Amino acid sequence: MDLEQKIADRSLKIGVVGLGYVGLPLAMEFAKKGIQTIGIDVDPWKVDSLNAGKNYIQDVRDEDVAQTVKDGTFYAENHFESVPDMDVIYICVPTPFTPNKEPDISYIVDSAENTAKGLRKGQLVILKSTTFPDTTEGVVQPILEKSGLKLGEDFFLAFSPERIDPGNKLFTTHNTPVVVGGVTQRCTKLAADVNRLIIDEIVEVSNPKVAEMEKLLENIFRSVNIALVNEMAALCDRIGGINIWEVVDAAKTKPFGFMPFYPGPGIGGHCILIDPYYLSWAARKYDFQTKFINLAAETNEDMPYYVKNMIFREISMLPISIIDAKVLILGVAFKRDVDDTRHSPALRIMELLFEDHVQNILYNDPYVDEITVDGHEMKSQELTPELLKSVDCVVITTDHSVYDYDMILEHSKCVVDTRNATKNAKVKKDNVVVLGDGLN
């Protein structure tokens, strides 16, 4: 039976390589629909957890993992031996950068090489990891062709980027449109048809490079706009008397041609911080400097330094030296209401404080029990009035919705608010400085 037929009668077997924030929700969508799904991950802890019916991703429902494992529509492995049994293989592995901020696509290469070993006729491989243009055709395709099989005839290949927004309850996998670009027209059609089994709207583009570039455009669009508003926030603080948060709220009343972005302590997560570097690296091969994109990345990366200076300024007004000051960081996840700390600006701020000899740093995050920063192993402290009273400076780095900002303001000596989280607090706010409010 060919792949078209298996898709039509839903008898296909799905493989998902990389069971993280992207791969596990995807695998669950197929498994919940009764489609046989096998997950592959190099992390034995993840594989064991899933096979025991235990979930570890916030956006995935615990009962979905337990039920699909029980029903036998999902199981996980930490090897690639089942690849020949799969009809479609999604690759959802990390694409980090090196310490020099160059793309590290070694996880994609490793997954493709392991997939190639078991590749057989009739299979479709869909790369989902965000990466620079020409990774699908220039890197993955030659690796898969080492199997001796011919692309477009024996096997099929497409790029279909992920758009999951962790923590977003409104837009999840099935109602977020997905872009698909196959190496051949049949590759595109097959990848679109498979995605259509779990996603309402599929957007087909001419080839994988378009799909790779559009994903980078989406994320760089955010990076550039966040950088713009961060720069304007710093300018508002310099001029004085202009509050950037009020400025953005006023601007967003324009019903067309404007989309609000807000300042903050920097950008984090596995995407928006990293992706501009993927494109600027790829552009250099063509003697092209992505000046605008680089400037945005630089501006955003300056924000943790800006916040560190805000903290130092506040501490300098207290009868205590920087070295002895006790600082409490509120929120170490990279954004509100998630548990993901990858490249979180809060961690960068803590690193900068440690580097500048602030030794008494504590943190609270309702979603993150422990972290290691600059070699310091730390545990989340219970957020109590006593804790707030015991520290010299409280820094709101992530505006989790569960925080009681009135309680925080009421019991703190001084608060540095990098997210305008205290905007609606009812208690007196004379102990708060807000990034970009023009009063710093």
Ligand SMILES: NC(=O)c1ccc[n+]([C@@H]2O[C@H](COP(=O)([O-])OP(=O)(O)OC[C@H]3O[C@@H](n4cnc5c(N)ncnc54)[C@H](O)[C@@H]3O)[C@@H](O)[C@H]2O)c1
């Ligand atoms: N997290 C997001 O919100 C998001 C959104 C859109 C796109 N993306 C992109 O999706 C990709 C995956 O991101 P993520 O957040 O899911 O990463 P993640 O780190 O949460 O998950 C990746 C998983 O892949 C596994 N893995 C690593 N190497 C492997 C290999 N060789 N074989 C099998 N498994 C392997 C890891 O153990 C991990 O469980 C990245 O390219 C990222 O940029 C992420």
